[in-house]
Amino acid sequence: MTIARAQLVSPDITAYYHCVSRCVRRAFLCGEDQLTGKSYEHRRYWVEQRILALAQVFCIDICAYAVMSNHYHLVVHINREKxxxxxxxxxxxxxxxxxxxxxxxxxxxxxxxxxxxxxxxxxxxxxxxxxxYSLSWLMKELNFSIAKQANQEDQCRGHFWEGRFKSQALLDEKALLAAMAYTDLNPVRAGIAKTPETSAYTSIKRRLDTLNTAQAPQLKLFPFVGESSQKKSDGIPFHLIDYIEWVDWIGRQVREGKPGYIDNKQPSILIRLSANHMDSFYLCTQLERKRCLWIGSSKRLQIVKDQLNRQRLHGLSV
Known part of the structure; x- marks a missing residue:
């Protein structure tokens, strides 16, 4: 049964969400069509630039993104206070x-x-x-403009995206960390990039490129502020260097059915979150395999279940 978006996305429950939007037509959003040989690679730039542009308009911060061949991922922070x-x-x-x-x-x-x-x-x-600060409006504005451009280029009409974008509520820091790493590692897992720093049209590459060129004011992404920050709404509650090491470690793990992986080293962030390697790896690998709309600890899932007055909750416990 379809669940109302108002229950799936509620800033009163959590400000963080993982979103996925997929194409419905056979033709790829980006990349190269194997049947016609036509390249749609330039559309990945469309999507990335549109995401960054809307981040300057909406009070919704972009934590992570990855633009793939027929879908894209977003991890966002709804900044209602802003x-x-x-x-x-x-x-x-x-x-x-x-x-x-x-x-x-x-x-x-x-x-x-x-x-x-x-x-x-x-x-x-x-x-x-x-x-x-409406996630539905952000996704609507993003998808509409890209669909319009793609339809004009393809000289056709009709739906370009699936009717509803998929969203998952990230109830705690572990869930946020897993969703961001999962998003940033999508090109590596798909075998189209060897390392995060060579993964085009991802947030981690943009962060690393900006870091290397000392262009932090042009980043346009939600910044890392570290766990000692008193105002977590001002940024992601991790240190950037720890996150980079964490992504490296997760990317090294070989997944069944996924050709891509990278070398890495153990991140210190696992100790601060009191998470062991296998538990964290399990969360990243199960993020989209199961029908989970809420992600967090068992305690947090129970609280959300009570808040929404639901008998069952399709969640992933961490």
């Missing part, structure tokens, strides 16, 4: 970057509205504020 702190003008500016503003709002910005019109404007701005 949206709440925006002024009305800032909300209008953000929404106006991607949408044409109605004349009433333009009058509002020029202080040319009546008292009744001001109330109407405030209702509109409140709606936009909510949309700025």
């Amino acid at each position: 949206a709440a702190q925006l002024s009305d003008k800032e909300v209008i500016e953000r929404w106006g970057k991607e949408h044409q503003l109605p004349q009433l709002i333009l009058k509002y910005l020029k202080n040319q509205t009546s008292a009744s019109e001001i109330q109407t404007c405030r209702k509109i701005i409140h709606l936009w504020r909510e949309r700025l």
Whole structure:
């Protein structure tokens, strides 16, 4: 039975989510079509640039991404507090970057509205504020623009993406770490890249490239702030160097049915999370094999089950 998106995505339960969106047509999103020989590799750039552009508009931080041949992965942080702190003008500016503003709002910005019109404007701005931290709206904006470009290029109409994107709630730090590593290692697991630093159109490559060129302000990704941070909403609660070592270790593990793997060394982050190697490896390998919509400890899964008043919960315990 289909579960309402409002239950699948709830900032009251967790701010972190792993999302996957897949194509429905035979033709690849990217890469090379084996039947026609036509290359769609340039579309991977479309998707990456669109993700980074929308991250500057929405109050949804991008923790990790990977653009594959017929699907893409996103790990996001819903920053509802950031949206709440925006002024009305800032909300209008953000929404106006991607949408044409109605004349009433333009009058509002020029202080040319009546008292009744001001109330109407405030209702509109409140709606936009909510949309700025809506995961469904982010995915809608992302998928619509890519589908439009691809359909124009293919000279056809119809659906380009599956009707609903898949989302998994990441209930704790272990789940977040596993989802990010799983996402960043997708090209390695698929055998199209030998190492994370050569995995084109992934967040880990972008982080490493930015680190090497000292262009941190241009990163446009949710930063790593370390576990000592008092405000975890300001960044990912790990150190970047630990995450890089962690991805190396996970990537070294050989998975059945997956041709790709990398060399690595043991990461110190496992000790801080009180997770042993095999438990962490199990979580990364089972992330998409099972029908799990919520990922976290047994205790956290039980809390979510009670919050949602559900008899059963399709979750993965870690």
